[in-house]
Amino acid sequence: MNPKVKIWRDKNGVPHIEAMDKLDMFWGQGYVHALDRGMQMLLMRILGQGRACELLDSSDETLQIDKFFRKMNWTGGTNTFFQQLDEESKASLEAYCDGVNAGFAKRIPWELKLLGYRPEAWQGADSMLISRMIGYLTLVQSQAEVERFFLEMVQADVPEEKLQELFPGILTGIDFDLLKKIKLTDRIVPLDKLWNIAIPRMMASNNWVLSGAKTQSGKPVISNDPHLETNRLPNVWCELVMTANGRYLMGGTMPGFPGVLSGRTPDLAWAATYAFIDSVDSWVEKCKGGKYYRENGDQWHQFSVRKETIKRKKKPSVELAFYENEHGVLEGNPLPEGYLLTTRWAAADSGAKTLASILKIYEDKTVEEGMQTFGRIETGWSFLFADQKDNIGFQMSGLAPRRREGISGFVPLPGWKGENDWQGFYAVEEMPRSINPESGFLVTANNNFNELSSAKPINMPMGPYRYDRICSLLKTKNAATVNDMCEMHYDVYSLQAAYFMEILKPLLPDTPQGNLLRDWDLRYDLDSKGAFLFEEFYKNLYSEVFGDYGMGSEIVAYLQEETGMFNDFYENFDRILLTENSHWFAGHSREEIYRSAVDKALQVEPKAWGEVRKFTMTNMLFGGKLPAFLGFDRGPVAAIGSRATISQGQIYRSAGRLTTFLPSLRMASDLATDEIHSNLAGGPSDRRFSKWYFSDLENWQNGKYKVLSPEVDQEKLPFK
Numbered sequence: 161m162n163p164k165v166k167i168w169r170d171k172n173g174v175p176h177i178e179a180m181d182k183l184d185m186f187w188g189q190g191y192v193h194a195l196d197r198g199m200q201m202l203l204m205r206i207l208g209q210g211r212a213c214e215l216l217d218s219s220d221e222t223l224q225i226d227k228f229f230r231k232m233n234w235t236g237g238t239n240t241f242f243q244q245l246d247e248e249s250k251a252s253l254e255a256y257c258d259g260v261n262a263g264f265a266k267r268i269p270w271e272l273k274l275l276g277y278r279p280e281a282w283q284g285a286d287s288m289l290i291s292r293m294i295g296y297l298t299l300v301q302s303q304a305e306v307e308r309f310f311l312e313m314v315q316a317d318v319p320e321e322k323l324q325e326l327f328p329g330i331l332t333g334i335d336f337d338l339l340k341k342i343k344l345t346d347r348i349v350p351l352d353k354l355w356n357i358a359i360p361r362m363m364a365s366n367n368w369v370l371s372g373a374k375t376q377s378g379k380p381v382i383s384n385d386p387h388l389e390t391n392r393l394p395n396v397w398c399e400l401v402m403t404a405n406g407r408y409l410m411g412g413t414m415p416g417f418p419g420v421l422s423g424r425t426p427d428l429a430w431a432a433t434y435a436f437i438d439s440v441d442s443w444v445e446k447c448k449g450g451k452y453y454r455e456n457g458d459q460w461h462q463f464s465v466r467k468e469t470i471k472r473k474k475k476p477s478v479e480l481a482f483y484e485n486e487h488g489v490l491e492g493n494p495l496p497e498g499y500l501l502t503t504r505w506a507a508a509d510s511g512a513k514t515l516a517s518i519l520k521i522y523e524d525k526t527v528e529e530g531m532q533t534f535g536r537i538e539t540g541w542s543f544l545f546a547d548q549k550d551n552i553g554f555q556m557s558g559l560a561p562r563r564r565e566g567i568s569g570f571v572p573l574p575g576w577k578g579e580n581d582w583q584g585f586y587a588v589e590e591m592p593r594s595i596n597p598e599s600g601f602l603v604t605a606n607n608n609f610n611e612l613s614s615a616k617p618i619n620m621p622m623g624p625y626r627y628d629r630i631c632s633l634l635k636t637k638n639a640a641t642v643n644d645m646c647e648m649h650y651d652v653y654s655l656q657a658a659y660f661m662e663i664l665k666p667l668l669p670d671t672p673q674g675n676l677l678r679d680w681d682l683r684y685d686l687d688s689k690g691a692f693l694f695e696e697f698y699k700n701l702y703s704e705v706f707g708d709y710g711m712g713s714e715i716v717a718y719l720q721e722e723t724g725m726f727n728d729f730y731e732n733f734d735r736i737l738l739t740e741n742s743h744w745f746a747g748h749s750r751e752e753i754y755r756s757a758v759d760k761a762l763q764v765e766p767k768a769w770g771e772v773r774k775f776t777m778t779n780m781l782f783g784g785k786l787p788a789f790l791g792f793d794r795g796p797v798a799a800i801g802s803r804a805t806i807s808q809g810q811i812y813r814s815a816g817r818l819t820t821f822l823p824s825l826r827m828a829s830d831l832a833t834d835e836i837h838s839n840l841a842g843g844p845s846d847r848r849f850s851k852w853y854f855s856d857l858e859n860w861q862n863g864k865y866k867v868l869s870p871e872v873d874q875e876k877l878p879f880k
Contacts, residue, residue, distance in 0.1 A: 193263070245515065367433050370601045375832075407426060428547050489502060560585060590615045621731065
């Protein structure tokens with residue numbers, strides 16, 4: 161233990177770190193992460209390194225996971241990028257790593273000991289690896305998957321007019337004949353259903369901020385509720401309160417690297433959502449004999465070959481070869497003649513600027529400084545800020561590629577044409593941003609912000625329903641408080657349902673079921689039977705339009721039941737379902753289709769929404785494999801909300817198991833105080849036998865909030 165650092169827990173179990181200076185503060189953060197979230201950190205590192213078969217489990221399923229991470233190569237160049245850090249950031253990151261290693265010297269998670277794993281020392285390169293993983297998994301990956309889904313639709317001969325309607329304005333430059341020649345290896349829909357999501361992990365979030373003119377205190381109030389997978393223990397987030405020389409830094413941290421992703425200091429507060437920018441592109445490569453073609457000079461070039469060895473417990477090792485060029489990693493074998501895809505993520509070599517930015521925010525005091533600092537983060541986020549001078553601001557981060565005029569990046573283009581290459585990246589000031597708008601508030605909810613910049617980095621945003629609902633509520637508030645923000649966190653009114661019900665209501669029969677749906681208040685409360693019936697109608701509507709008349713019922717059933725495709729990119733599908741006429745209607749009228757869908761829905765015995773919204777929170781290592789009486793898993797838990805409500809509630813099967821995307825952490829803060837009000841779907845610790853394993857779950861379920869505060873005059877419990 162560092163004698164210059166004091167660590168204790170408040171009455172809610174949240175760790176507090178008191179240090180003499182910034183370096184000791186980050187040492188303390190590393191120490192706490194290692195002891196409270198050591199298993200989470202080490203598992204993330206093992207997965208990111210593609211070593212799960214070697215260290216945990218050598219099953220064929222785990223081998224596929226290792227292959228995915230080896231393909232992504234997120235360990236590549238991390239040591240080099242660590243050396244690129246400025247001296248101050250490097251010192252802070254080294255202090256954090258020293259703290260992590262001091263924690264592991266004291267205690268290694270017993271679960272990993274049982275597996276025979278003794279962790280190597282934590283290094284700065286490991287934190288960069290974690291940063292890359294967080295920036296891609298569940299975020300960029302969703303964009304890559306929908307682009308792959310589009311390709312499969314092309315190859316399944318979905319008519320061009322239907323594709324143009326489903327993906328309007330982003331298919332410029334498409335060559336349908338060329339796309340049909342591509343040999344696809346990784347598929348969204350399994351071949352036995354004609355169309356396999358590898359690791360679908362989509363997510364969303366809300367944040368909003370009000371200026372002092374609209375709050376009771378006269379100071380800005382800021383709110384955040386990131387939506388991540390919640391049917392797991394521990395929670396992804398680790399809340400901390402840290403102080404150095406009397407200056408505090410507190411909020412939600414991510415075990416594995418230093419700093420605070422959503423939180424505040426005495427001067428500045430910030431909140432994050434995912435930006436849905438398109439930072440991943442694919443190119444069509446003409447291949448033969450291990451080479452790829454370039455029309456400039458009419459030349460064939462040799463791919464770089466990266467060889468990987470996956471060691472497997474009690475099984476032979478597996479040798480892999482990945483072919484790479486300037487467009488990224490090739491999907492397939494370039495020896496036979498044919499067309500394959502290369503795919504590149506703009507932030508694949510990220511790390512140094514991202515970590516430096518997250519470390520620097522501690523020193524910033526104004527919104528403009530915060531926007532510049534977090535604007536340099538290499539992965540795509542929408543950040544909101546507020547400062548003590550009553551400024552509020554919005555800044556989108558991420559490496560957004562410059563493409564040739566008129567090209568969106570959604571459609572794979574010929575890789576042999578130099579004009580299709582990226583032409584650098586947009587500067588911070590060119591990305592969507594805003595400061596002190598006339599409305600007095602700012603909101604982001606994974607929606608489209610292309611109109612705020614020349615970059616126009618978004619192709620496939622989520623629908624505007626949550627954004628519009630938040631804005632409509634904030635417009636009515638002129639003396640808002642933190643309590644008002646906390647109430648909004650639990651809002652389950654659906655604008656999406658309102659638009660559909662406006663069309664559907666006149667078509668409903670005068671029957672008990674029909675009247676139940678007609679009288680529904682459009683809220684997804686746990687006891688709502690109307691919500692259940694509407695979702696039955698909505699599911700039938702999808703199945704009929706996109707299944708029976710489009711892609712096939714088996715394909716749509718798979719996408720509905722086993723992926724998040726319809727849960728995250730619903731705006732594209734809703735646009736068609738809400739229009740009066742569409743190529744997808746196959747000659748049927750909208751009224752006819754709605755009547756058919758609702759007739760089927762009303763044949764189902766209505767249930768309370770909560771009855772079909774139950775899930776179990778399973779331990780991240782054991783995954784529900786242990787008997788319930790041992791207490792590693794918790795549940796059942798019922799989720800309020802739906803895909804388009806402020807309190808987002810997405811529950812579906814993904815990669816063969818149930819997954820949920822709900823508000824994993826809820827936070828609100830008034831800059832007139834030195835407090836954050838929060839609750840967490842879990843608890844501070846990943847130790848099953850700790851009293852803090854799931855200590856905040858009841859608050860999270862019931863809308864109660866604890867208070868994070870740097871105030872030292874409070875009950876101090878030992879940190880063990």
